[in-house]
Amino acid sequence: MSYDFEDPRSAMDVVEYLLYPIYQMATLAAASLCFLCRRSYRAALVLLALGACWLWLCATPAMATRLLESLERHYPQRDASTYAKADAIVILGGGALPRYGVGSDADDAYSLATRIGFGLQLFRDARADMVLVSGSDQAQRMARRLQRQGVPVDAVQTECASTNTHENAEFSAVLLKRAKRSRILLVTSGFHMPRAAAAFANQGLDVIPAPAFDPVYPSWQAHPWWPKRSALRVTGRCLREYAGLWWYRLRGWA
Incomplete structure (x- = not known):
């Protein structure tokens, strides 16, 4: 399997969701709302701006490509x-x-x-x-x-x-x-x-x-800094993979 963390399942489900940029944005937006309710307008605005910028960056082909290449660079595809x-x-x-x-x-x-x-x-x-x-x-x-x-x-x-x-x-x-x-x-x-x-x-x-080419990942022809949904998906998967590698090393599984 490709995308996983280990037991306890209920706790790790939450962690997995938080590794996706869109859920990170939602978490920052919720925190911003809390500050807004306390009338801490500057902190609320900063958190909301940070979340929006992070989501935009993660949705760019430039970011997705960089993360993907960093994981794949030691494993070039061959015949x-x-x-x-x-x-x-x-x-x-x-x-x-x-x-x-x-x-x-x-x-x-x-x-x-x-x-x-x-x-x-x-x-x-x-x-x-x-x-x-x-x-x-x-x-x-x-x-x-x-x-x-x-x-x-x-x-x-x-x-x-x-x-x-x-x-x-x-x-x-x-x-x-x-x-x-x-x-x-x-x-x-x-x-x-x-x-x-x-x-x-x-x-x-x-x-x-012996890495296979994964056809779910497209090649992006548009401007590298123009956000795309497919790029956001790739970024999320790469972030999960980095977190998974860290977790495996911590547990002594890798």
Whole structure:
């Protein structure tokens, strides 16, 4: 999985929401209202202005691109055939699934750019003879799609118990070590790779990062400082990823 924090769930839900700029703006607006009720007009105005400026900045492609590149810079995308061979290909759930699951349409550019699509390319290029898909919400669907695209049933394993990246790594490591496969090609989105690779390496696995292009992130052609909703979404996800990486390091999971 890509976006998570750990138990207690109720407390962490609040924290996750506060990592999104729009909720940060709402929090500052609520604080501003409190100051306004106390007739502290200057403090109210300052808080409201800060919230508006922060929201505007987070919604700009310039900010979103900078954050995204800072997470992805150590994990450049490469052709599947250029990767070293490994014992297994591990594909994490949480990303977009291909539009099509059967037939030649599944080989379109969009489908092959997803995590499952890039994992399929690695398998077709004989980078490993086993694929492990991990994630409670998508593992079974991903496994079926791989099998429909010609991956043998006995070459696909599923890990369906994990609900976050730490559990992806912990539960997958058990299956991989049982099969005596410690060198893995790890497939996930580039922005998620720093935390995912660290979590899997923390389980004693030899990790080769193999980032997939995440098609949910558009390229922005307009002015970089003109706010866009899609840029705000990317900024929010990147902020969550930075916070998640910090949390994993604090817990000793990365």
